[in-house]
Amino acid sequence: MKRQVTILIIFATLALWSLSPVVSSQSTAHHPPAKLNVKDENEVDETKAHRDERMRWWREARFGMFIHWGLYAVPAGEYKGQRSTRIGEWIMEWANIPRVDYEKFAAQFNPVKFNAADFVRVAKDAGMKYIVITSKHHDGFAIYDSKVSSYDIVDFTPYRRDPIKELAREAKKQGLKFCFYYSILDWHHPSQYVDAPGKDPTAGNRTTKMKPGAKAEYITYMKAQLRELITNYDPAVLWFDGEWQDWWTEEDGQDLYRFVRSLKPDIIINNRVGKGRQGMAGLSKTDRKYSGDFGTPEQQIPANGLPGIDWESCMTMNTTWGYKFYDDQWKSPQTIIRNLIDIASKGGNYLLNVGPTSEGLIPQPSIERLAAVGTWMRTNGDAIYGTTASPFTTQLSFGRATSKGQRVYLHVFDWPAGGKLQVPSWGKAIKRTYLMTNPRAALKFSQSENGLSIDVPAAAPDPIATVIVLETRG
């Protein structure tokens, strides 16, 4: 009996450590795992080994596609002649559009050009390993076939079909993981209303009020939709958002986390299910245990990675998530590729967004950029997939590094003049070094306690990022 208790405590401690992105052990000491060793049917108990197994594909993947697709693609950033620098999927908020008027966009949402196989092919050719699509954004509109709501693509649009069924099937067919975004904030649900000066009570707003007594009913509705999503499409990740409402608590988040895991035990859930995230920086707070499996920096890359903590930076290619026809502030392929490398060098994933049109097409500038990333990844993917963060204690002056097994990959952004690349020492002896594009041609190098000097070609083989492989001893 005593031994069982000891084992239980060890497992509970491991489970807490693995579930909660706690950096210092101090906070765990002050907040013992009060609930985690309590067995009830909803409890998600997990060892570190179990969690590592559950997170394995996600950690190896490093690169995914975010898809923001919904009714907001119809106005595409313009309402009654009004445009905005704000994000397209928030038009119901910034143009102060009442529910009854916003609903009218549905009559024009007819994505007849949508082709699931093409979507997945574009992601796959870019080197992406998973797809996360908005099942329901803040506007409350479901782009899948929901039986618990008529505010969905099948019941409310002339399209009358479920594009998500095809997308989920295609993703699996082509070997990508299929995942859902789901907004807790809901501008359409009768439980919520806006109480802000100059605002229509049924428009969108950053925060909504919860009608007294309506929360339980709304949670039942969310759970019914989540059950549909999990049962009918088998997603690998649930990516929550809109959790910053004052009516949503960490306890609600933990309950929802357990609910989703109970429907699919090996699913992965982001930290926005509860109240752990630190604003747009997105990593989880450490003052107590929070629900969720990974941190979610938004439109930013943490200055330093956090060892042992899973996180994913989500970013746009222009300045909006949902399609805006006039947003032409596209990032260059170089910026996008270097962001991917920068994130991998810090131990994170990159979730890169596309915002399809209401016809069902990914904008051409996005297609072009994804193709450029794909070209780079076909040559250099080994230096991204399944890697962990840079082994160097400081950021390299010439670029970034990733590591995997006995290899360190140098991603050179700024090619050295004079044919020698100087690499600081990090305590490991080098056996062999070569360009990723030419493994048979070893590069000459010399190693001293000051570091490594590698003889490299005079000109940069790849001006965006040239990968040099270091094979280490031990």
Ligand code: H79
């Ligand atoms: O779906 C996309 C956006 O529509 C949604 N998240 C991405 C993935 C989003 N982007 N910006 N916002 C939502 C605005 C939210 C901003 C804030 Fe906050 C809410 C600022 C203050 C409250 C975030 C949450 C930062 C602190 C808490």
